[in-house]
Every structure is written in C-alpha cells, then in structure tokens.
Amino acid sequence: MHTYEQILETAYMLFARNGYEKTSLSMIAKEVGISKPAIYYHFPSKEALFTALLDAVCEEIRFEKYFNPAEFTADNFTEKLISCGLKMIQDQRENTEYSLLMKEFMIQSTRDHQILITVQGVIESYLKGFENLLRYGVSLGVLSEEGIRTKAEMLTLAIDQMDNYMTLGIQLDYEGLWRHLVSQINR
Amino acid sequence: MHTYEQILETAYMLFARNGYEKTSLSMIAKEVGISKPAIYYHFPSKEALFTALLDAVCEEIRFEKYFNPAEFTADNFTEKLISCGLKMIQDQRENTEYSLLMKEFMIQSTRDHQILITVQGVIESYLKGFENLLRYGVSLGVLSEEGIRTKAEMLTLAIDQMDNYMTLGIQLDYEGLWRHLVSQINR
DNA sequence: GTCTATACAAAGATAGAC
DNA sequence: GTCTATCTTTGTATAGAC
Numbered sequence: 001m002h003t004y005e006q007i008l009e010t011a012y013m014l015f016a017r018n019g020y021e022k023t024s025l026s027m028i029a030k031e032v033g034i035s036k037p038a039i040y041y042h043f044p045s046k047e048a049l050f051t052a053l054l055d056a057v058c059e060e061i062r063f064e065k066y067f068n069p070a071e072f073t074a075d076n077f078t079e080k081l082i083s084c085g086l087k088m089i090q091d092q093r094e095n096t097e098y099s100l101l102m103k104e105f106m107i108q109s110t111r112d113h114q115i116l117i118t119v120q121g122v123i124e125s126y127l128k129g130f131e132n133l134l135r136y137g138v139s140l141g142v143l144s145e146e147g148i149r150t151k152a153e154m155l156t157l158a159i160d161q162m163d164n165y166m167t168l169g170i171q172l173d174y175e176g177l178w179r180h181l182v183s184q185i186n187r
Numbered sequence: 188m189h190t191y192e193q194i195l196e197t198a199y200m201l202f203a204r205n206g207y208e209k210t211s212l213s214m215i216a217k218e219v220g221i222s223k224p225a226i227y228y229h230f231p232s233k234e235a236l237f238t239a240l241l242d243a244v245c246e247e248i249r250f251e252k253y254f255n256p257a258e259f260t261a262d263n264f265t266e267k268l269i270s271c272g273l274k275m276i277q278d279q280r281e282n283t284e285y286s287l288l289m290k291e292f293m294i295q296s297t298r299d300h301q302i303l304i305t306v307q308g309v310i311e312s313y314l315k316g317f318e319n320l321l322r323y324g325v326s327l328g329v330l331s332e333e334g335i336r337t338k339a340e341m342l343t344l345a346i347d348q349m350d351n352y353m354t355l356g357i358q359l360d361y362e363g364l365w366r367h368l369v370s371q372i373n374r
Numbered sequence: 375g376t377c378t379a380t381a382c383a384a385a386g387a388t389a390g391a392c
Numbered sequence: 393g394t395c396t397a398t399c400t401t402t403g404t405a406t407a408g409a410c
Contacts (some may be wrong), residue, residue: 003376019294021208024403035377037405046404100297107206107294109355110287116356123357150367153359154345161348168296169303170310172340180337184371190393211385224387225394233386 004042006032011049016097020104054105058122063129074140078186085178092163099167126156143186151185191229193219198236203284207291241292245309250316261327265373272365279350286354313343330373338372
C-alpha cells in the first residue's frame, strides 16, 4: 500500500477516535511510520487531509449502496425496505469509527462552509432517495400517494438518529423501531 | 453580575460558536475583560468550566420544562402533545447557540466518560418522560396500551434529530413532521 | 520522494505579587 | 479577587538537505 493511502487510513482511524482537533499530524505520522513534515508532501494541509477523508466517506455511504431501487418489486417492497434498513443499522453498529467520523464532519460543518455543503448533500441525497423509492412504491401499487415526502423525511430522520444514539450507547430496540416505522409507511 | 457568571455566559457563547477545542481561555478572558489566569481562580481547569456549563444546560432543558404532565387532560391530550413539541422546536430554532453547544457536549462525550453519563442521562430522561406521559394518556383513556415504549422512543428520536437538522440548515417541514408523528401515536 | 531542522504561534497551567 | 510573569508543551507549517 502506498504512503498516501496509509495516511488516509490512519487519519480515518485517529480522527474518528480522537476527533479532528485532538488528532495532530505528529500522531498520524508516528502511526504511519513517517516523519511529520512528510505528510505535507501528500496533503497541502491538515484541513485538506480531512476533506479528502470526507469525500471518501461520502462515497462509501451513498443511498444506493444500501437501498438499491433495482432490488425492489411489488412483492418484496416492504420487506426489502425493512431488511435494507436493518442491514444499514447493523453496519453502523459494527463500524463505530465511521459513525464517529461522521459526527466529526457534522461538528466541523458548523465552522467550515465547504464541509457543510458536503454534509448537507449526503442528507439531501437520502431524503431524495427515500422519496424516489417511495414514489416507486406508489407506482408499483403497494403504497398510497399520501404524504410521501413526510414519510421520506421520517425515514431519513430516524435512520440517521438511530446511528447517533447507538454511538452514544443508548440502548433501544433499533430493529423494532425501524420495523415499526416502515410498517407505518404503508398502512 | 459576578465574574463567575460572566465567565459562564461568555464561555457558553464562545464554546457554542467555535467549539470546545477552538475556544481558548484567552478568548474567554478577553471577552469578559479579565486576564487569562484569572479564570483559574473561578474554575480549576478548562474542562471543569465546560462541565459546569453542561450541568447548567441540562437543567435548562429538562423534559418537564416542555412537557408538563400536570397540563395534560383527557380533552387536550393530543393537542397539548403537539403544541408542547412545537414550542420546543420553536425554541430550538430561535436559540441556535444552545443546539450548537449541545452538539459539542455530544462530541466530547465520546472522549470524556463523565460527559457521556450526563448526556445519556438527558436522553434517558426524555425517553422515560415520554413513556410516562403516554402511559398517563393510556390511563386517561385517550391512547391504546400497545407499543407505548416504541412510541416514546420514536418521539424522543424525532424531536432530537429535528434539532440537529435545523442546526445543519436542512429545510424540512418540522412542524408538519411533529404533527404527523403525534397523530400516528394515538390512532 | 522523503526526511532533518527549525520557525513561529498559541495553548493550558502555575507561582507569587498586589 | 485579580494580575504579571513565566513555564512547558504542542501544534501547523516551511526551507532546504539528501
């Protein structure tokens, strides 16, 4: 593996565990096994390293990676919506570092406009993604046309906050919550 | 106003705007109009100042401040639940600094165990608060007994995440979402 | 392409004067 | 109760050698 990728992966881990501010370039360099100034050969600044990481993560969690419309049919619609959500919840539970890093991006977005735009984009893509998926469900005849947008907002809101709560160590019946939520969509 | 309170209020503002790490004691001292070491007379450390702030904020946002069970009757139950939630959403929209500071606590909670316990406590109190309130609704005969806990989890999740999204500048029909959610509770 | 040496700024904190 | 002076550490970043 090249140094560039090693830096990215190490930064991913350390930013997630310690946060952006509390992770220094020295720490990253030490972990990778290079000198601190060597990082500046690959990235112009700490901030640039951080945003490079943001872009990589955003690519990882695109809506279609979890909810692929092609897999949804009239017969399996509700069950598919439930199982895809459960898969996502499961992934988030196992991959704590991703969740922590995403939180870090959220925090930094209140101070950095470029990061804000990117983070907003991720959420908007989920809102649009759910909305399109539900409309597809309507066209399949398995959902009523009423309040599609509201339902999409609800699903986005919920799956996002469940991740936050899991990271915080709040013990909830997340699977049950998601099941309940989806079943309310198409009553 | 005493210096102690002035430090707290200034720290409140600066921690909210710049975040914990990016707010230095020098900045706080300058804003208050005292010297940096003078802060150490009132607070043993930066961290202690931060947790003192956390305790103050937690007191501010207790569940009962927004959802006072004494105000709920059989006649007004659903409407009261909606209006109390709307009031809370409105407060959060107007008081951005509180929301930002709360986010800061969330982030720090992943690194500081004492903060984690406190933050978890706030969320647990909302979970318990909604649960008790809904059970009260059952005893009044306006709600069915089914899935009370799940419904309480849903309300907590939603009102919390709506705050996050508002801070992020995501444009949603928050009032409509809350109305929809509450109306689904007691069908 | 990567490292050594170093610059420069700023942080949190302490001792002791007033 | 507040300040001056200072310590110690650590951060990001640059210049230039190899």
